[in-house]
Amino acid sequence: MQNQGNIIRYELEAHVFDWEIAPGKTIQAWGYNNQIPGPVLHANVGDTLIVTLKNNLPEPTTIHWHGLRIPAKMDGTEEVQGAVMPGESFEYQLEVKDAGTFWYHPHKNETVQMERGLYGAMVITAAEEPVFDEERILVFDDMKLDENLEFTKPSWWLPRWRERHDGRQGDVRLINGKQEPTLSMAAGQIERWRLVNAASARYLKFSLQGKSFQIIGTDGGLLEYPVDATEILITPGERVELAVGPFQEGEQFEIQSLPYKHGTTRKEKIESFATVNITDYQASKAAFPIRMRVIEPLATRDAQPTREVHLQVGPSLKNGINFMINKHQHLHDRPVKVGELQIWDIYNDMMMDHPFHLHGFFFQVLEINGKSPDYLAWKDTVNLPPLSKARIAWMPDDRTGMWMYHCHILEHIEAGMMAHFEVQA
Ligand code: C2O
Ligand code: CU
Numbered sequence: 183m184q185n186q187g188n189i190i191r192y193e194l195e196a197h198v199f200d201w202e203i204a205p206g207k208t209i210q211a212w213g214y215n216n217q218i219p220g221p222v223l224h225a226n227v228g229d230t231l232i233v234t235l236k237n238n239l240p241e242p243t244t245i246h247w248h249g250l251r252i253p254a255k256m257d258g259t260e261e262v263q264g265a266v267m268p269g270e271s272f273e274y275q276l277e278v279k280d281a282g283t284f285w286y287h288p289h290k291n292e293t294v295q296m297e298r299g300l301y302g303a304m305v306i307t308a309a310e311e312p313v314f315d316e317e318r319i320l321v322f323d324d325m326k327l328d329e330n331l332e333f334t335k336p337s338w339w340l341p342r343w344r345e346r347h348d349g350r351q352g353d354v355r356l357i358n359g360k361q362e363p364t365l366s367m368a369a370g371q372i373e374r375w376r377l378v379n380a381a382s383a384r385y386l387k388f389s390l391q392g393k394s395f396q397i398i399g400t401d402g403g404l405l406e407y408p409v410d411a412t413e414i415l416i417t418p419g420e421r422v423e424l425a426v427g428p429f430q431e432g433e434q435f436e437i438q439s440l441p442y443k444h445g446t447t448r449k450e451k452i453e454s455f456a457t458v459n460i461t462d463y464q465a466s467k468a469a470f471p472i473r474m475r476v477i478e479p480l481a482t483r484d485a486q487p488t489r490e491v492h493l494q495v496g497p498s499l500k501n502g503i504n505f506m507i508n509k510h511q512h513l514h515d516r517p518v519k520v521g522e523l524q525i526w527d528i529y530n531d532m533m534m535d536h537p538f539h540l541h542g543f544f545f546q547v548l549e550i551n552g553k554s555p556d557y558l559a560w561k562d563t564v565n566l567p568p569l570s571k572a573r574i575a576w577m578p579d580d581r582t583g584m585w586m587y588h589c590h591i592l593e594h595i596e597a598g599m600m601a602h603f604e605v606q607a
Contacts, residue, residue, distance in 0.1 A: 187228045187277075194220055195236040196243055196300060199446020203354065204361040209331045212239060212298035218359030219321045219380065220302030223286070227308050231276040237266045243300070245274060246289040246541070248419065249401055249562050250304075252276050254583025254605070257541055258289045261584040261602050262559050265426045280544075281308035281419040282403035283376040286480025292592040293382065295335040297325065297350060299332055299359070301380040307441040312398070312470030314374040314425070316367070316556055320437075322386055322416070322455060326352030343502040347534075348446035349418075349591040357437070357456050366459045369431040372468035374398070375424045379416045385535065385565075387440040389413040390426070390458070399423030402544040402560025404474045409557055413440060417537035419563040419590035423528070425470065433460040462607070477558045480523065481575040483548045487527045489516070493538070493566065493589060493599060494531045502599050505589065511598025515587075517606045518578050526574050530566035536599065537590040538572070545576035553563075563590055578605045 194214040201211035201218055214220030225231050239241050242265035246258035255262050266272045288295040289321075303319050328334045336342045357363055367373060379386050389412065396408040401421050408425060416422050436457055441450035442528050488508040491507060498504040507513045518524055525548070529536055544560040550572045566572055588600030 187230060189228070189230050189232060190225050192221065192223055192231065192233045193236065194233060194245070195238055197238045197298050198240070201299065201359065203356060203359065207361065209325070209327065212295060212300050214300060214302055218299040218356075220286070220300070222302065222319055223304040225306050227278060227281050227306060231274070231278060233274045233276065233539040235266055235274065236271045237268055239295075240268060240539065241291060242267050243288045243290050243295060245286050247274070247284065247286050247304070249282065249284040249421070250276055251279050251542060251544070251581070253581055253584060254542065254549050257585065259541070259584070259586050259602070260289070261586075264518050267367075278297065278306045280403055281306050281311070282399060282401070283378060283423060285321070285378050285380060285421070293596050295449055296380070296592055297382050303376070303378050305376065312374070314468045314470070314571060315371040315464070316373040317376070318373060319376045320379070321358050321380050323356045323380045324352040324384050325356065326350050327354050328343060330505050339502070344447055345592050346362055346501055347503055348448055348595055349593045351381070351383050351448055355439070355453060355455050362454055362456055362585045364457045364459060366461050367427065367429065369433070369460050369463040370466055371464055372425055373425045375426050377416060377424065379418050379420055379424045381418055383418060384439070385441040385442045386416040387413055388416055388422070389438045389440050391435040391438060393429075393435055396425040397422060398425050398470070398474065400559040401562045405559055406475055406556055407473060407476050408470070408558070413574055415442060415565065417535070417563065417565045417590065418592070419537055419539050428458040428466060430465055431460060434458065445532070477560065479558060480577060481525060481548060483554060483573065485525045485548065485573070485575065487573065488524045489524065491526055491528045491587070492531050493529065493536050501597070505594045506598050507601050513601035515601040515603040519603040520578050520580050520582060520605060520607055522578065524576050524578065528566060528572045530570045530575065531570060531598070533568045535568060535583045536566050536594065537563050538566055539588055539590045540576065542581065543576045543578065543585070543588045545574040548573040548575055581605060582607050
């Protein structure tokens with residue numbers, strides 16, 4: 183079934199507004215259409231989304247469509263688009279090519295705009311999708327609020343250094359804009375959960391208190407086969423799709439983030455994001471094939487690398503610490519050519535983890551520290567543990583123009599761990 187390609191229009195108005203994260207607990211948030219997250223944008227593969235961004239914020243903004251394979255000029259970064267000034271609008275045209283879970287967020291003053299709530303999910307569906315009883319989108323975030331529920335930045339040197347180094351992590355944990363909500367799910371059902379980590383810096387080691395689930399998709403859509411798991415690490419920027427259930431009537435469990443040491447000064451502990459109550463039984467109609475998709479490998483592990491990318495740290499007189507790529511903050515990296523397979527060795531030269539994100543193109547991880555990943559997947563964000571090396575493969579198609587790659591910890595982008603480069607004809 184070939185989709186004729188509908189045109190779907192959305193309007194996103196970026197505002198400052200009051201948002202209730204929990205009963206009686208209201209913050210002054212920034213968000214799209216007076217809600218956190220912004221509306222879920224739905225489309226089918228082949229459709230064109232026309233999204234008008236209206237900026238009612240007190241400062242310039244843009245929207246980046248994280249994971250979408252769109253033309254460079256729609257990517258929302260400073261190299262391809264003048265920021266949308268307060269009171270102005272911009273129309274994005276996005277022809278969607280891939281089924282999966284994506285998300286959108288500003289690429290301007292990210293540490294403020296995204297922290298305060300400017301982000302939203304996108305669901306792109308294929309003509310044929312596995313059948314589940316229910317589908318849920320769970321967008322994870324945390325906010326760092328002071329005792330007046332305000333987003334203050336630390337003023338003392340050490341806490342400022344810490345936020346720049348660790349990334350901003352808060353104790354207000356949100357799913358879909360609500361603090362530790364209670365969700366209910368019918369017994370006997372199998373649901374498709376689409377998870378997005380929209381937090382500034384939090385490493386979400388997702389768990390359902392030890393209950394098992396199946397991983398069915400990642401950043402770039404479905405996997406080939408479902409993978410059984412009881413936990414999965416979701417770094418800032420990443421998406422994961424799960425098949426969850428069936429459970430028994432009366433069961434109750436938490437959606438938790440387990441401790442994951444990643445080289446920050448923060449004390450890691452088990453933290454709850456939500457409680458799930460299992461209600462009355464309903465028979466399941468879920469049906470998903472054993473083999474969900476074919477993913478052709480782009481290259482083998484011994485492919486010859488075409489580029490080295492080093493994630494590094496350096497001293498800064500003003501801030502104590504800078505984050506760099508190949509010895510530069512805000513690097514302008516060498517161009518790549520359309521049709522030339524890219525094999526990049528990404529080195530993390532530091533003692534902390536970084537989630538590496540490539541704009542506009544999916545890659546395959548060939549190996550991390552000499553070991554193949556557990557399953558083949560299309561990714562746009564991959565975690566690099568301390569002193570590690572990941573070899574990735576990706577193909578620049580004909581979408582020429584300026585693109586980016588960077589660490590998805592927002593404070594690290596700000597501190598320089600990002601690069602622009604050109605895809606040339
Ligand atoms: Cu969600 Cu440049 O990234
Ligand atoms: Cu980083």
